[in-house]
Amino acid sequence: MSTTQRSESMSAFFDGYVHSRTTLSDFVSKYTIALKDKYQKEAKVDFHSRHSEPVVKTKCLYENQLSKIYTHNIFKKFQVEVEEMFSCFNVAQVKSEGSIVTYIVKERVTIVENMSRIVYYEVLYNTTEVEIHCICNLFNFKGYLCRHTLSVFHHNGIEEIPMQYIVPRWRTDFKRQYLQDIISNDVNYDNSEGWYDELLTRAIQLVEEGVVSKKHFTVALQELKESTKKLLQIESEQSEKTPEVPQDMPKKIVQDPVQSK
Structure with a gap:
């Protein structure tokens, strides 16, 4: 690959993620996002390749x-x-x-x-x-x-x-390396965006493994159902613990200290 081709390839990779005013600290975070997006897109393409056949044009x-x-x-x-x-x-x-x-x-x-x-x-x-x-x-x-x-x-x-x-x-049966260690070590567990990225990466891997065979599919589907059931149970428990404010509770009027006698 020539220098020009490498430059064009890098530009295409970062297109939409960085610009001329991107700081070094922002570049690091943007690079991580670009990398995760790239692997997620490739995973979807690989999934399509595994489960559909290309059109053969010759008898070769x-x-x-x-x-x-x-x-x-x-x-x-x-x-x-x-x-x-x-x-x-x-x-x-x-x-x-x-x-x-x-x-x-x-x-x-x-x-x-x-x-x-x-x-x-x-x-x-x-x-x-x-x-x-x-x-x-x-x-x-x-x-x-x-x-x-x-x-x-x-x-x-x-x-x-x-x-x-x-x-x-x-090969369509190639097990893609997701740079899981890099992604996992950089997960921000303090906000929903970090949770989303981590869960999405794990979900894509689960889907790829789950379609290998009917047995794989059955296990993956069962685990998903169990996980969903547990999450709904947590949501239900939290809802029950939330105290309800009576609709007819009288409102307490607080007067201005200057005006009160």
């Missing part, structure tokens, strides 16, 4: 394989590489040293409408370890394989993407 085995594994967001990006495999019209072996085979993949790249050029990409393929590397470095930068490596895999009859090229972070 790689696309079908990762449609069942990747989150929706990363799958859409990977889908572009699958669709663009058709532009890689030639895969040629140019060198072989032991188990390391070097390929040149020719890709027709569109520059402007009705105008294109041929770009050559070198791909190294280890036939023993089933390891692959493309000069475009897409996997190193983005975490998913490029159209050139997919073309070489296809050329060699590899029907499934090896597991070492499926980054755990992009």
Whole structure:
């Protein structure tokens, strides 16, 4: 990622939370809020990915394989590489040293409408370890394989993407780390805003664990019902302890000391 890209990424992260007049002390609290909001949004996206299937656009085995594994967001990006495999019209072996085979993949790249050029990409393929590397470095930068490596895999009859090229972070079954220690240690238990943030974070985790299986769901639902029942009981007890002021109680009139005799 370039310096400009990092700067834009940071600006997007803090957009709506800090501004040019934000003090250092305010920045720390705003950063915590931004971080919690970010993780809550990501948790909702992950939940959606786990419980809905993306649309498969081709008959490519790689696309079908990762449609069942990747989150929706990363799958859409990977889908572009699958669709663009058709532009890689030639895969040629140019060198072989032991188990390391070097390929040149020719890709027709569109520059402007009705105008294109041929770009050559070198791909190294280890036939023993089933390891692959493309000069475009897409996997190193983005975490998913490029159209050139997919073309070489296809050329060699590899029907499934090896597991070492499926980054755990992009899987729908990945257990996201919520930075729970950071959030919990910074909770303000003296006001309702702190209570809300902590309970919301815990609730999202409960939901994610509760939909793993029917047994998980049953346990989570039962605990929620029990907790709600206890909270309502506390509310009822507090209501009973609150003294009622009789409606017909006479009001005591206090006279001004200066005017009283």
